[in-house]
Amino acid sequence: MASHAPRSSYDTYRGRLETYFDRTARQNWVDLTSDAKVSGIRATVRAGRDRMRAMLLDWLPYDLTGKRILDAGCGTGALAVAAAQLGAHVTAIDISGGLVEVARERAPSGLDIDWRVGDMLDPTLGQFDHVVAMDSLIHYQTGDIVDVLASLAQRAPSIAFTFAPRTPLLAAMHATGKLFPRSNRAPAIVPVAEARLTRLLAQRLPSHGIAASERIVSGFYTSHAMMVSRG
Numbered sequence: 001m002a003s004h005a006p007r008s009s010y011d012t013y014r015g016r017l018e019t020y021f022d023r024t025a026r027q028n029w030v031d032l033t034s035d036a037k038v039s040g041i042r043a044t045v046r047a048g049r050d051r052m053r054a055m056l057l058d059w060l061p062y063d064l065t066g067k068r069i070l071d072a073g074c075g076t077g078a079l080a081v082a083a084a085q086l087g088a089h090v091t092a093i094d095i096s097g098g099l100v101e102v103a104r105e106r107a108p109s110g111l112d113i114d115w116r117v118g119d120m121l122d123p124t125l126g127q128f129d130h131v132v133a134m135d136s137l138i139h140y141q142t143g144d145i146v147d148v149l150a151s152l153a154q155r156a157p158s159i160a161f162t163f164a165p166r167t168p169l170l171a172a173m174h175a176t177g178k179l180f181p182r183s184n185r186a187p188a189i190v191p192v193a194e195a196r197l198t199r200l201l202a203q204r205l206p207s208h209g210i211a212a213s214e215r216i217v218s219g220f221y222t223s224h225a226m227m228v229s230r231g
Helices: 009-024 026-032 040-059 078-085 097-106 142-153 168-175 194-204
Strands: 068-072 089-094 113-117 130-133 158-163 208-218 221-230
Touching: 040 078, 040 158, 040 208, 040 221, 068 078, 078 089, 078 113, 089 097, 097 113, 130 142, 142 158, 142 194, 142 221, 158 208, 194 208
Parallel strands: 068 089, 068 130, 089 113, 130 158
Antiparallel strands: 158 221, 208 221
C-alpha cells in the first residue's frame, strides 16, 4: 500500500498552509465558524460552507452507527461533530494544531471523535468506510488533488471532497491575485477545471466512479463537491 501521494508541491504547500492557519488566520477561522458577527463577505462564505457541509453529510448514509469516518482537514470540527452525532466513529485530522485545539474545545462531550494534528495521508490512521475532505484540497493543483484522492482511495470505498471550480470569474480573479479582497483573502485558492479533474480521476482511480457532483455558490463562496465511490 502506498503511504502517501507523491511528495512534490503537495508537501511544500502543506507546510505553508500549516504556518498560515496557525500563525495568521486562526482567529479569522474561529470567528468564521462561530456565530460571531462577521463582514458581509465572510457572511456569504459562512452560509456557503454551512450549505456545503449539510450536503456532504446528506451524501453519507443517514445512520452512521459503527461506521469509521475520516474528516480530512477538519478545521474547527463542525462536520466531525455532526457525523459523530449520527453515530460514526470519527477520526478528525488537520495540519493546524490551533484549529484542532478549537475543535476539541467546542465539541460536545460523549462523542466518538479522535482529534489529530497531522497529515490526512498518514497511513497509521488506518481504514475507513467514508472519507470527507471539505474545502481542504482547494489550495492544491489538480495533479496534487488526484494524488491525494488516489492515496485515500486505498483506505476507503467512498470519498467526498470539494474543489474550487475554474469559472471565468474565479480564473480571472485568481490570475490577478484578487480571488478575495485583501482583508478577506484565503491562501492561494487554486481554480480547477472540472473536465480535467474528472478525466484524471478516471485514469488514476478506475475502481472509483463519480457517485455525486454538485456546486454551491454563495456570494464569495464557490465550491464544487464530488463523491467518488468504489464500484
